Amino acid sequence: MTFLKKAASVAAAATLAASGAMADGHATKLRVQTHYAPESNSGQLIQTFMDNIATMSDGSLELEMFWSSSVVKSVEGFDAAASGILDCEMHGGGYQTGKNPAFQFVGDIMGGYATPYQQLSWLYYGGGLDAAQELYNKYDMELIGWWVYGQESFASTRPIGGLEDLKDWKFRSPPGMETVIFEKLGASPIVMDFTEIFTALETGIIDGADASGLANNVGLGLYDIAKHANYPGFHSMPSDHLTCNKAVFDGLSESHQRILRVGMESLALRTALQTEVANTEALAQLKEQGVTIHTWSDEDLKVFREAAQSAWTEYATTPEAVALVESHSAYLRQLGLLD
Numbered sequence: 001m002t003f004l005k006k007a008a009s010v011a012a013a014a015t016l017a018a019s020g021a022m023a024d025g026h027a028t029k030l031r032v033q034t035h036y037a038p039e040s041n042s043g044q045l046i047q048t049f050m051d052n053i054a055t056m057s058d059g060s061l062e063l064e065m066f067w068s069s070s071v072v073k074s075v076e077g078f079d080a081a082a083s084g085i086l087d088c089e090m091h092g093g094g095y096q097t098g099k100n101p102a103f104q105f106v107g108d109i110m111g112g113y114a115t116p117y118q119q120l121s122w123l124y125y126g127g128g129l130d131a132a133q134e135l136y137n138k139y140d141m142e143l144i145g146w147w148v149y150g151q152e153s154f155a156s157t158r159p160i161g162g163l164e165d166l167k168d169w170k171f172r173s174p175p176g177m178e179t180v181i182f183e184k185l186g187a188s189p190i191v192m193d194f195t196e197i198f199t200a201l202e203t204g205i206i207d208g209a210d211a212s213g214l215a216n217n218v219g220l221g222l223y224d225i226a227k228h229a230n231y232p233g234f235h236s237m238p239s240d241h242l243t244c245n246k247a248v249f250d251g252l253s254e255s256h257q258r259i260l261r262v263g264m265e266s267l268a269l270r271t272a273l274q275t276e277v278a279n280t281e282a283l284a285q286l287k288e289q290g291v292t293i294h295t296w297s298d299e300d301l302k303v304f305r306e307a308a309q310s311a312w313t314e315y316a317t318t319p320e321a322v323a324l325v326e327s328h329s330a331y332l333r334q335l336g337l338l339d
Contacts, residue, residue, distance in 0.1 A: 027060050027062050028060065032063050032087065033071050033091075034065060034069075035077075035091055036090075045147075052266060072086075077089035078091065078141065082139055084245065088245070090241070101316070102316075102321035106146075108236055109237070113337065115150070115151075119239065120268055126331035131323055131324055136246075137246060138320070140245065142243060143242075144241070145260075146239045148238075148271065150233070151213070152210060152213050153213060153230050154235075155208055156171070163185060163303055170208070172206050175191045192206075197222070198221065202225055209226070214229065217229070217282075223286055227291050231283055235304065244260075309329075312328075
C-alpha cells in the first residue's frame with residue numbers, strides 16, 4: 001500500500017474512532033510514535049510523561065505510544081502525523097531539514113546555548129515558541145513542546161582538547177550543518193549512520209565520533225576504544241519535540257491541550273536533570289578507567305561559536321529560517337553568549 005493510500009485509510013479509521021469516542025464518552029486516545037525504545041532512559045521518561053497525562057486528565061486523555069519508530073521511519077513521523085497515520089510524533093525537528101532548513105534551528109542550533117535550561121528559556125521566555133509555531137503550523141502541525149537532554153560529548157582515539165586538535169581529525173558526523181562548521185575549523189567530518197560508529201572507531205576508519213552525551217556514549221561502549229572525551233560538551237545540543245496534527249490538537253478540549261503542554265514542561269525538566277546526574281556519574285567512571293577528559297578554553301569556544309554563526313547564515317535560506325536565526329541571535333546576545 002502506498003504511503004498516501006495508507007494515510008487515507010488510517011486517517012478515515014481514526015476519524016470514525018474519534019467520533020465514536022465522543023459519542024460514548026470514552027477517553028480520547030492519541031496515537032504517537034517515538035524513535036526511542038521503552039527500556040531506554042528517554043523511553044522511561046516518556047512513560048512517566050504518559051502516566052502524568054493520564055493521571056492529570058483523570059483518565060480522559062491517553063497516549064498510545066509506538067516505540068522504536070514501529071509505524072514509519074523516524075524521518076517520516078512528521079508527515080505521518082500531518083497526514084493522519086499518527087496523531088502526534090516525538091522525534092525532532094532535525095529530521096525535517098530537507099523540508100525546510102528552518103527545522104535545523106529547532107532541531108539542533110549548534111554552537112549556541114551552553115545548557116539545556118538556556119535553550120528551553122528561549123522557547124518559553126525568548127519568543128521562541130511563537131517563532132517556531134509559525135514554522136510548524138505552515139505544515140499543518142502544532143508544536144507542543146521540547147525536551148533537551150544537554151550538550152553532547154565527543155569520543156576520540158586522539159586528544160580533543162581544543163581547536164588545534166581538530167586539524168585532519170576524522171570523525172563521524174550526522175548530515176547537515178555540523179559538517180559545514182567543522183570543515184571550516186579544519187576537521188574531516190564523515191557522514192555515516194549511527195549504527196556504524198563502533199565498527200568505524202574499532203577499525204580506524206574514523207578518529208572520533210559525534211554520537212551522543214557522555215553517559216550515552218558510555219552505554220554504547222565507545223570509550224572502550226576511544227580514550228579521549230570532552231566535557232562539558234559544546235558543539236551540539238539536539239532537542240526532541242512533541243508535535244501533533246494541528247486539526248487533531250485544535251479539536252482537543254482546552255484542558256487537554258493545557259495538560260499536554262504542561263506535561264512536556266515536566267518532561268523537559270526531568271530530562272535535563274536526569275542527564276546531568278547520569279553525565280556526572282559517567283564522568284567519574286571514565287576518569288577511573290583512565291579516559292582523558294578535555295575541557296575547551298573560553299577562547300576556543302568563542303571561535304567555534306563564530307564558525308557556527310557563519311554556518312547559520314549559510315543555512316538561513318528561507319524566511320522561516322531567517323526569522324529563527326534572528327530570534328536565537330537576539331536572545332543569545334541577551335544572555336551574553338554572543339557579542
